[in-house]
Amino acid sequence: MTDQLVLKGILEEIYPLHRTLVSDGSDRALEIIASNMPEEANFTIETYAPSTPVWTWKVPERYVVHEAYLEIEGGERIIDFADNPLHLVSYSLPVDELLTWEELQPHLYYNEQRPHAIPWEFKYYERSWGFCLPKNDFDELPRDKRYRAVIRTEFVEDEERGLRIGVGAILPEGGVDRQAGEVIVAAHICHPMQANDDVAGVVTAIGVAHRLAKKPLPHGSMSIRFLFSPETIGSISYLAHHEDLIPHLKGGIFVEMTGNENSLVLQRTRQDDHLMDRVARYVLVQSGQPFREGEFAQVIANDERVINGPGVNVPCISLSRWPYEEYHTSDDNPDIIHEEMLQEATNVIEDIIRIYATNFVPNRTFRGPVFLSGHGLWVDWRENWDLNRAIEKIMMRFEGQHSVFDIASELGLDYWETWEYVEKFREKGFVTKVALPSEGSAT
Amino acid sequence: MTDQLVLKGILEEIYPLHRTLVSDGSDRALEIIASNMPEEANFTIETYAPSTPVWTWKVPERYVVHEAYLEIEGGERIIDFADNPLHLVSYSLPVDELLTWEELQPHLYYNEQRPHAIPWEFKYYERSWGFCLPKNDFDELPRDKRYRAVIRTEFVEDEERGLRIGVGAILPEGGVDRQAGEVIVAAHICHPMQANDDVAGVVTAIGVAHRLAKKPLPHGSMSIRFLFSPETIGSISYLAHHEDLIPHLKGGIFVEMTGNENSLVLQRTRQDDHLMDRVARYVLVQSGQPFREGEFAQVIANDERVINGPGVNVPCISLSRWPYEEYHTSDDNPDIIHEEMLQEATNVIEDIIRIYATNFVPNRTFRGPVFLSGHGLWVDWRENWDLNRAIEKIMMRFEGQHSVFDIASELGLDYWETWEYVEKFREKGFVTKVALPSEGSAT
């Protein structure tokens, strides 16, 4: 791919917005995503009214910040939301009080390890209020003064201005194949002024969408759905409103933190040894780059807890470059993002999807060993020694138990070489194509 | 438990009786058991007529001994049943004969290893007659005299005086839960003048019944059935008369030889890795005492061969302190029985039952990760670090595949802590309770 989409540019546009569960900054982020997704994705935005029950949760209110600042009584304004949205604890309650240092201190947040940086804090569900500031600034605040804390925020219940998610799908050649099902690629959008966590994942997903739009998956492959939403409550709200979709989802990829310099880490599905895990590992090994692996929800927990969670159960891996030191501070900014890292993650996800979405279970229609030379299926050992050696073993694996990827893996063959050879049997009518089973729950 | 029932006192009352498969001494033993079982057990005695077919067996006749002795012709009476029932081989045929030493010798039994003790012998099914005596006495009998052997026994077929078993059940709070099923605790009563094998097991079972009567199992737990009967034929007769019960039996515990000084040994179920085995092992490990383990019917075979046998198949462990040197001799008497050993065995069985009988499979009704803080299900890591770390993994195990005990074991948590936390989900309606499956055969 020579004319690759430059992902960091999109990231820089989304990065500084005041994004949170439901906020105008998040809406704006979705608009920027919409304008950067390929047309083929038919990107749309859905809105869910606050307080709508979604499974065991409910949709939160819109969080509107009119102003928020901290002043030394009769003196300097030392913290202002207008300077940086990180200064305000997300979903802080309104306040307008004069406080002593002792009263104020429990409402101040800083990061010991990064004394120069503003940390990011939130109180979504057990609400309170607070300000975030560098440890260096905290240390210098006078202990003997009184402080005025002003937070003018609103929790808006207007159903027209509810929680928003963005969704689009890239179809294979010839359009949707309902039996084949879908892969969902998810990224969250709700971390204010955070570049790697989470805009890096967002732009990686956009990059993948462009690749698949440019060179579509072959006819009969899975469709690829892209979901952009606030963490946890976003994917819950979306799936709770589209329960019929769940049994069609054959796999999921959650992506975040793809721009920093660490190696990629594959967090396995809840199933732990699902085809999705094995395909991802195969692609990572093939990439030739070092990578790491970890158990479900044990590397860094996110929306895969929903997608692959109880009663949903779509096998969902997560890919990231976790850990990195700037996490959840004002240091997580475009300075730590590398285009090359974003592109490498895009490559890996593209390759995983191309294999996972084309894979199927070939099911024999013939009896006895096939008359290979009589049907143009003979592979000359002078042309392809490995495949020649494997023909018999491939033919014995058309019993509806093995996917093409399984066959290739068991026999140590290249996926695409095997896929092409099996396709020849399918064209001759010697095998039928069985879609991979869904693990997505119907209830 | 401060006011514990003293078990050795009951043992001493039952011990000296002439107990055998069907005998007046065994009837008397059941009466003593009846008077010592807690009232809540509704202890009853059932009688089965001799010759009644019970599966591939038939109920034996009552064995009545009028007198039995051995005299040197015209001289001293050297063996008398009236002195000790062990002197007579159980179920000896009647005889009244003058015999030479050569004729007599095949009918005399002694124990080489314990020359001062009378061994216990029986000929239940391939009948003959015989006397038992200490090796020391045997050695001194004159070889050149003739002996008069007199055995006046009767094999009574009277159906009113058939084989007797005693049975009682302690129910959970609120009464029987038919779905939950039952655990059966079995001990045999038929070894004449043997303290450890078998009265120790009998009084341990009585002790357990008192504990469960005093502090009943919570509502919805299994009921606990106590069976006292002659070995093998007793449990066969009982189950053959109550076949409908078998599929309701979720587990069994056979208990014997609990009074001597050896450590406890867990003989596993025929299933070998059943929940019953794992719960028993967990309790034994928690007890902090050394213990041993062995395979089904390979430590010391007993009624678990029936309860867990072909066509019954209720997973039945056995607990004992096997081996001990005094086994099947007159040395197996109250001198080798320790109250402390009986109580320790009682503790272990009580704890096994409390866990096994309350355990159940929680089955999810929700979708997605539960909104914990919104439903009072959040566990603060400052209050319980281990449980906090495990919440996600607990929630992922509500798929009807794991019992509470399995969940606790897999996550290295305490059973009761886990049970209480899962109960909170049940109270909120987020899981339903599925009773453990039965392995008891319907045919």
Place this chain on the structure above:
Amino acid sequence: MTDQLVLKGILEEIYPLHRTLVSDGSDRALEIIASNMPEEANFTIETYAPSTPVWTWKVPERYVVHEAYLEIEGGERIIDFADNPLHLVSYSLPVDELLTWEELQPHLYYNEQRPHAIPWEFKYYERSWGFCLPKNDFDELPRDKRYRAVIRTEFVEDEERGLRIGVGAILPEGGVDRQAGEVIVAAHICHPMQANDDVAGVVTAIGVAHRLAKKPLPHGSMSIRFLFSPETIGSISYLAHHEDLIPHLKGGIFVEMTGNENSLVLQRTRQDDHLMDRVARYVLVQSGQPFREGEFAQVIANDERVINGPGVNVPCISLSRWPYEEYHTSDDNPDIIHEEMLQEATNVIEDIIRIYATNFVPNRTFRGPVFLSGHGLWVDWRENWDLNRAIEKIMMRFEGQHSVFDIASELGLDYWETWEYVEKFREKGFVTKVALPSEGSAT
């Protein structure tokens, strides 16, 4: 067996014939086999018309060779089919041409490793023409002469003179037991002037048939079917014409190369750990002779690829003495065949069949441990210690999960001792006999 059939004599009669897929020599071989099979086998010959579709193949034409030779132009006849059928590449097309050395050379075949021997070559499906000769002769042919190649062959489509196979079956006492099913023993007949590969296998199969005719399998055992046919296309043609038979086939034994001096090698079934594999290994171990093992189709591929192939799937082992150096050359002749080797292979196959065909799954009708002494089923430990120790464990394996062979293997008992003991339970009505399941495909 004192009056054993001498197998090498039959081999010498079949060996020199011009046998190929469909040829007069192969027909003659079947006639010789017919005259040597025991009468009880009801040996018959079936004919399939050329071009008949058989699964993904079609029946080949009859190959008739009128004459075939190579001469130096105007001079010596250096190769003549009349001297040895190996001189002509099987299924060579007709030719009558004058060629330069350069034109001729691609049509000449020799064996570098055995320069004095004529190799065997064939072009069944991708047709051409060619001559085979010793490397020593090849080296001496003048390079500067022209050669006349004459091959007068016909590919006959006459349906009366189609592909022939021979088949017979030895039944157990009392005749066919349809539930018990069949074992198929297969050998191929189509290698011209080759003694070990393939006539050795043919005569071994004949030897086995005689053993089973002389001492029939007990009533209720499997029937034993013997198939003699050209390699691959023969077994495909036969099974494609008798598809109903497949689900009745419970196992297969392919046999070839049994006359040379190497040890026996067991090539396992496609199932890899099937009862057939375990019985064969048990017999080979019991034989006391060294033997080797290998995976399905990885030792030496043959008709087991059909019998145990896709859509047929009858678990089929192969027994041979592969490898041997004379393979596919004129050195594979009666000089390398040893009567003793043939007989040893016959013994092994007979023993495998006797166990495999009598084996069954005993299914309990009783409940509880059986009253052994009351039913004459007690085994005195003084008579048979091992069996006495195993009684309980045998009784616990009558749950329809274990065959008699499995029970004997798991408990380290002799098969026949176990079989006789289980038969006693069957005679008493305590177990019923369940035939082994078929893995043969219905489609």
